[in-house]
Amino acid sequence: IAADDRSHNMVKSFRVSDLQTLLASMGRSKSGLKQDLVGRALRLVQTEYSPELLKNVRQLYETRFPKASSWLAARRPESVPVNYPALNSSPRGTAQGTDYLNGIPKPAPPSVAEVKLVPLPFYHNLETLLPPTELIAQNSEKLQESQCVFELTPSQVEQIRNSSELRPGMKSVQVVLRICYTDSIGVQEDQYPPNIAVKVNQSYCHVPGYYPSNKPGVEPRRPCRPVNITPWLHLSTVTNRVTITWGNFGKRYSVAVYLVRVFTSGELFNQLKHCSVESPERCRERIQDKLRFDPESEIATTGLRVSLICPLVKMRLGVPCRVLTCAHLQCFDAVFFLQMNEKKPTWTCPVCDKPAPFELLTIDGLLSEILKETPEDVEEIEYLTDGSWRPIRDDKEKERERENSRTPDCPVVDICVPEANGHSPAHSGTNQTGKSGSGGASAGTGGTSAGSGGGAVVDLTLDDSSEEEGGGGAEDSEDTDDSQDSPAPKRGRYDYDKDLVTAY
Secondary structure (H helix, E strand, C coil): CCHHHHHHHHHCCCCHHHHHHHHHHHHCCCCCHHHHHHHHHHHHHHHHHHHHHHHHHHHHHHHHHHCCCHHHHHHHCCCCCCEEECCCCCCHHHCCCCCCCCCEEEECCCCHCCCEECCEEEEEEEEEEEEEEEECCCCCCCCCEEEEECCHHHHHHHHHHHHEECCCCCEEEEEEEEEEEEEEEECECCCCCCCEEEEECCCEEECCCCCCCCCCCCCEECCCCCCEEEECCCCCCEEEEEEEEEEEECCCCCEEEEEEEEEEEHHHHHHHHHHHCHHHHHHHHHHHHHHHCCCCCCCCCCCEEEEEEECCCEEEEHHHHHHHCCCCCEEEEHHHHHHHHHHHHHHHCCCCEECCCHHEEEEEEHHHHHHCCCCCCCCEEEEEECEEEEEEEEEHHHHHHHHHHCCCCCCCCCCCCCCCCCHHHHHHHHHHHHCCCHHHHHHHHHHHHHHCCCCCCCCCCCCCCCCCCCCCCHHHHHHHHHHHHCCCCCCCCCCCHHCCCCCC
16 A cells, blocks of 8 residues: 555656656556646556556656766765755744744644755755745635745845845845645655745735747646745845745645755856866767677667757757767757756756756767867768767758859850941851851951951851861852751750850
């Protein structure tokens, strides 16, 4: 029964993608809203309590909430330590006032103190002002109100006042409110209850709204993140009262208040650049491992293509980054990835849609060198079995180069000057003889058909190897007579009318 309860709790903590994966692995429909998927998965756990199902649930849960290993803690930047709230600490002393929840003094932390909130890359916990405490419904009404009271110490007030500004009116040291599901299994992500409203000292503060959805039939999603309540607090030893309005629809929620230091995407990028760069040698080893010949495989892979275009912004990579746990070599731009998660935190790999937490990001040292060595027009490369690489030229670019390298088939040569009356010698010769070849011969022999301009008309269609160039005028006159009976002009070896070719 205990294992059954644990499986139920694990399923309840799944996201939509996890629920769809679980249902699809067991041959169930994965369409519908999240509440339908949760109900379908819970019924599946109740009716088919098989080892395969338990294994799938456990694997999805461990993927969703991976345990922090020793090597992960060792490579995490010192400025972003993994600090969980001091959940088992005693309440604040009487010198700083008494904590209240729902207007009732809180003598000791309840059992919900075991709830752990997931650490956030952009927020570093400095102090816990109120440990995770469950929101308790006072009656059967759907809309509930809960209150909590806390005070700031003089040192905490100084920390806030002396902190730098992220932007005008927003300090880097803040007091934030976090809400999550009441569940002691694993770490919990921020999750708002329905109809939430937060009032601090009689003033309502801003709670992030819903993201509109472009897809038909998909409900808008709300970004659940810490709520900054600093602007509405009394920055003194005066008591601060926070009132939370929430919808009571059967789920249990917990609330916590922290003093945090907020990082920007630029600060996280500097930490990533100094603490998590994979060397080019290690990258080559990874490539060789992927391209190593497998005797059991029927297909031999001789190369792996990698795009130099970021899948996020469709621009050339600046700082190539990827996730250590991803199997692909394709990278995305670290700067844009951090900026996007600063505005809309998803922490999902844009290549394979798997979790991409900040702690597992690394900069690809080999691809960084390749980007410096390749020109801007190279958009793709191929890794070879020995760890080397070669640029891949686009087919359109190759065709463009071939077109640019071609020389004209019929170059135009300026060999004479047009006549004063504006007519070309070729047209004059043609009008008199009916054939440009005859006109050209007359001009070549000093005849009058070329006019008085002295311009020479050359028949560009005559073969250089012709032995009849020095022939008598009788042959030319015979050709002229024949051409008068012919309805269509003759064409040379080039596919155009000789009468239309004029050389100036």
